[in-house]
Amino acid sequence: MKPRVGFFDFASCEGCQLTVLNLENELLDLVELMEIVEFREISSAHGEELDIAFVEGSICRPEDVKRLRAIRARSRQLIALGACADTAGINALTSDRPVAELVREVYGDKGEAFLVAGRPRPLEAFVPVDGRVPGCPIDGGEFLTVLQALLIGRTPELPTFAVCAECKLRELPCTFERDVICLGPITRAGCNAHCIAEGDRCRGCRGMVDAPRSGPYYRILEEYGLSEEQIRDELRLYNLGGEAKK
């Protein structure tokens, strides 16, 4: 009996599912080991029991909550796929403004008649989550590692150290040397410091490490001239959902 795998999405850009689809060559090795029974992009089956459910996107509406709980009820393991599902991701950028104000701004005066929206929350706020593939978008290699672990019945483990370590292993220059703030010191590793390698900085899309050294790190940011409010803004892009969760 092959494990039955489903992919679901909520509020997101669906970039993580596209990353999965881009792994078509690698997936050929694994497709014999599993049965993909639900993937909106490529399949139309519904309602069956699942061994693994990959859920992308954050939860905003009451019907989303209902649907998510239904997925949870029929899935042996539920995996948060991507930052939107894991920490609410950039969807949580809206968390400092009233929802009604946002609806009016986007949809005009008639918006409230059509849309009953809430604050974007991660999956974990509503159902138990068995595992996660962090990132925005996810890293294809890490997804394969997690999927493989699930298929053989092993608990997937994410790195417990920070992106900083991967940066050093790749011999990349530190962005702080050019006075650019980077969230690598408190962000979970696993992406191989991809953004720094491409000339950008870490923005924390993978969420924080389990025990971030926030105190000494904020002290360093203050030495680089950031105010408390600016530090909070830096973290809001991907991690406020996590803070709201706590």
Added chain:
Amino acid sequence: METRAATPLRSRPGPAETPAGTLAWYRLSRSDIDRLVRSLNSAYEVVGARCRNGRYTLDRITDPAELALEFPPRVHSPKKFLFPNWEKLFRFRLGGKIMLEAEKAAMPRVIFGMHPCDLHAVRILDDCLFEGEADSAYRAKRQATVLIGVDCEPDDYCFCTSLGTDRIDSGFDLFLHRVDDGYLARVGTLRGQQLLRRHLPELQPVDDPHLAPASKACRRSIRFPVESLAPVLGEVYDHPVWKKIGDRCIGCGSCNLLCPTCYCFNVQDRLDLNLKGGERVRTWDSCQFDQFTRVSGGSDFRPDQTDRQRHRFFRKYKYLWEKHQRTACVGCGRCSRECLAGIDNTDVLNSLFTEQATAELTPAPGVEYQPQMAELVHVEELTEREKLFRLRLPKAVDFRPGAFLQVSVFGVGEAPLTIASAPDPENREIELVVRAKGNLTRALHRLSVGAAIGVRGPFGNGFPVDEFVGRDVLLVAGGIGLVTLRSLLLTILARRQDFGRVMLLYGSRSVDAFLFRDDLKRWHLGEELDCRFAVQEFNARWGVTGGDITHLFRDLDIVPARAVAAVSGPAVMYRNVNPLLFGLGFSPDSVYLNLERHMKCGLGKCGRCQINDITVCQCGPIFPYSRIRHLREAIER
């Protein structure tokens, strides 16, 4: 800039080094080196420093023009070639029958651009990884790698001159010294010799090599002998400096990952995607990471950065030194150069050494005879001849009741005075009673509040109050002997519930000679202790007993088996009181006497307070009777 020559470290050649029969030198031009690289590429993977995007890195070199031989220390260490991250230990095949596949031989490789400190680092890796059962994965790469050294210029973070790692005489196959018109190549091993003969066969040895002595200067330095590192750390396991740097550490692991001698690793399995096989891999790890010391069940033996940073220092400078007589640090500065938190090894080590050196400084000669200055804050007349003085000391002192101070009036001298107040480790004020009978004591009587007084001490061994706990206490005071017992009595009253009945027998010449009369009245009228008084010059005032203190022992209601007696007074009193105490049933172990003598130095040196073989100022002045009964000079004949 500071520069100093450290003690040369012991040479410990690795297995790949075979000393050449004769040390040979060759002169090479840059074009010779280019040809060498091109030729080597046919048989070796050639690695060297090259500049990419303004940054030097050790990398594969196929075009000799890319090879840089003069480059700054800021380059990741050659460790990644000898002990790589993600090293495959072996492959396994799954299916019905599990099969293991041996790893293939290591790639022959030449590393140009080994700075002296990195060559020393290879020695340290050899020590650690060849100890006991050799790590064969490391050994294979080590033996397959040719090491070619080049000189360097230290930058702001280097401190190799402190550790002797700025120079090296062996441990390389070739070393290229920069000279005016090219390079002077020094052969370190037979392999290096053969390399030149095979790839540059036309080269001829230089008969008389002239190499200017290289002098390097580092801005940072360890300002004490490297051999002191392990002993210094041996004293500071619980030092607050670890919390100080631990609170700054962000736990990124850069210090370990960049270090040329750190080799701690993790081992894990990686499966092929098709699950038909996989490999066991070794990856670098860091003692700064959360999972490094975490065990099943969630316990963590070094749970925070304070513990982890301490461990990093101890391993580098103490644990591995003790194993290999070589510090595991080569002063390359990579850890502090890349530390976002600014933790600097030299700052930490220098501050620890300085602190210990300061603590061990020999004080100036005679310092133990110099008094501290105390302020006179209160003077009170007790009797016609005695005054109470309260002094504020430079800092609070701890002592047992019965201890004394040596008090100075400059120009007059110094005298021992028993402390009359109770010990209070947080109180800088202390009380003394001064009887005017000599030059110094009369000079003290003339002082006013605010005067400065010299004070040494406290000295002496007082009453062991903890041995009185739970027992009845009989205090026998004669005349000025009450001063000593007041200190003891106040100590007892401060923790009254710890003791049984407390009785004070006080004898004096006359009522007017009673000390602390206000205290005596309060104690007598209170319920905390039982007081009896006697005077030799009988007087109807106070209603006290006439006669000497022995009269107070009549009808004494006490159970000696559960009591202790403290006696303080003139020596003549002991001849009469002691037999009464023993007659009541007191044992010699539970009778304590004050044997104050003429103490001059307080340090057991001047000999004036000596009683047979003991000095009162050190062993006393408070003695259990059992300790002194054999001393014929203890009690006045």
